[in-house]
Amino acid sequence: MPTIKILPHPEYCPQGASITAPAGTSICEALLENHINIEHACDMSCACTTCHVIVREGFKSLNELDENEEDLLDRAWGLEPNSRLSCQAFLAQTDVTVEIPKYSINHAKENH
Secondary structure: OEEEOOEEEEOOOOOOEEEEEEOEEEEEHHHHHOOOOOOOOOOOOOOOOOEEEEEHHHHHOOOOOOOHHHHHEEEEEEEEOOEEEOOEOOOOOOEEEEEEOEEEOOOOOOOO
């Protein structure tokens, strides 16, 4: 089973984490199943950008982006070339490292 390494995020995963999930699982599903409560306002239907992640390692092992995901990502805060909607990014057999951006379109908190 591939491992997902989650880089530290002040709210969702302060210490960072490493989790495993079967190939074919979306990154969003894997995070939620492991109590990393990433936002997913559209219930993983590829209709928003709240589950946006940046794939720091293993990007090419994920399924290809479809046109709908590409269009939505254009609206994501902190978009990078290796950004994905975690609900649409499905694991293969390769480990991945992801960063959850500090903000999403629905989430604009700052830590003081």
